[in-house]
Amino acid sequence: DAGVTQSPTHLIKTRGQQVTLRCSPKSGHDTVSWYQQALGQGPQFIFQYYEEEERQRGNFPDRFSGHQFPNYSSELNVNALLLGDSALYLCASSLVTAGYYYGYTFGSGTRLTVV
Amino acid sequence: KQEVTQIPAALSVPEGENLVLNCSFTDSAIYNLQWFRQDPGKGLTSLLLIQSSQREQTSGRLNASLDKSSGRSTLYIAASQPGDSATYLCAVIASGTYKYIFGTGTRLKVLA
Numbered sequence: 074d075a076g077v078t079q080s081p082t083h084l085i086k087t088r089g090q091q092v093t094l095r096c097s098p099k100s101g102h103d104t105v106s107w108y109q110q111a112l113g114q115g116p117q118f119i120f121q122y123y124e125e126e127e128r129q130r131g132n133f134p135d136r137f138s139g140h141q142f143p144n145y146s147s148e149l150n151v152n153a154l155l156l157g158d159s160a161l162y163l164c165a166s167s168l169v170t171a172g173y174y175y176g177y178t179f180g181s182g183t184r185l186t187v188v
Numbered sequence: 189k190q191e192v193t194q195i196p197a198a199l200s201v202p203e204g205e206n207l208v209l210n211c212s213f214t215d216s217a218i219y220n221l222q223w224f225r226q227d228p229g230k231g232l233t234s235l236l237l238i239q240s241s242q243r244e245q246t247s248g249r250l251n252a253s254l255d256k257s258s259g260r261s262t263l264y265i266a267a268s269q270p271g272d273s274a275t276y277l278c279a280v281i282a283s284g285t286y287k288y289i290f291g292t293g294t295r296l297k298v299l300a
Contacts, residue, residue, distance in 0.1 A: 079231075106287065115192070115277055115290030116232070129286045163231060165288075176222045177288065181231035 077180035079164050085186045086154050092185060094149040098166030099178045104128075105147040106177065107139060108163040116163055122147055123169055151185075159187045190215045190282040194291035201268055202299050209263040209294045211278035216256045219281040223252050223263050226275045226293070235276075236263070268298045 078097040086092050098105050104123045108116035118131035122141035141147045145166075151158055161184050165177040191214045201207055211221070220239050224232040236245045236252040238261070244253040251264040261278060275295045279288040 104286075108288075113292070115279070115292045116288070118287035118289075121286045131287060161229070165232075176220060176234060176237040178234065179224070179232035184229065 077164055077166050077178050079162075079180040079183050081183060082181070083184045083186075085188060088154055088156060088187055090154050091150065091152045092154060094151075094162050094164075094183045094185070096147045096149070096164030096166075096180060098145050098147070098164075102166035102168050102178070103145050104167045104169050105141060105145065106165045106167075107147070107149045108165065109133070110161040110163060110182070112160075119149070154187045156187050159185060161185075190218075190280065190289045192278060192280060192289050192291040194276075194278060194294050196294060197292070198295040198297075200297045200299065203268060203270060205268050205298075206264070206266050207268055207296075209265070209276050209278075209296070211261040211263070211291055213259045213261075213280050213289075215282055216259055217283040218256065219283055221252075221254055221261050221278060221280045222288070223250075223261075224277045224279065226277060228275075232277065265296075268296075270298045270300045273297050 080095045106121040107119040110116040120130040121128045125141045136152045138150045161182045163182045164180045167177045193212045195210045222237045223235040238245050238254040249266040254261045275293040277293045279290040
């Protein structure tokens, strides 16, 4: 049973560029959340997608956008990259009908470095 | 606004010791609390999940307790091993939201 899969694992981008990160949820899950984790900090919630719609958003600027596809996979897009966007980006999936009973399953993350 | 605090920020213990990691949260209206382990540069591995109606969960050498009324959770690790060295994060889902609020973690080092 595949867990949450994220790609790529590492990425280096230049300031001002755009980046797309990808996530495939755990088999059977239908909800995808994205988190940003700066070095030495806990993960910060970016947004959550369910039924291809953004269900909740954290305190991140509009440069951060996302998409969920009919197969429940998701993309995180960041435009006009800043040095401060360098972080580990984590994807988490869950099953909405299970409520919060099983918690969320996290992927291994994408390490983004902006130079 | 829900805030999660973890104490201590770092801990170094000799192998074989029993230890307790602390997590506190400011709003008792939560759906659940989850403890995670994170190895350097890696993703999050779920250790224990406690529903808001539960008081504790156990898995092997790990035991987590939850006291919603006081806004506290503890993670107890018995007979620590060098392989337990990692950062331990706790997170809560506040009622009415879909997001985890994380603490900044406790960095644990178990010395052989």
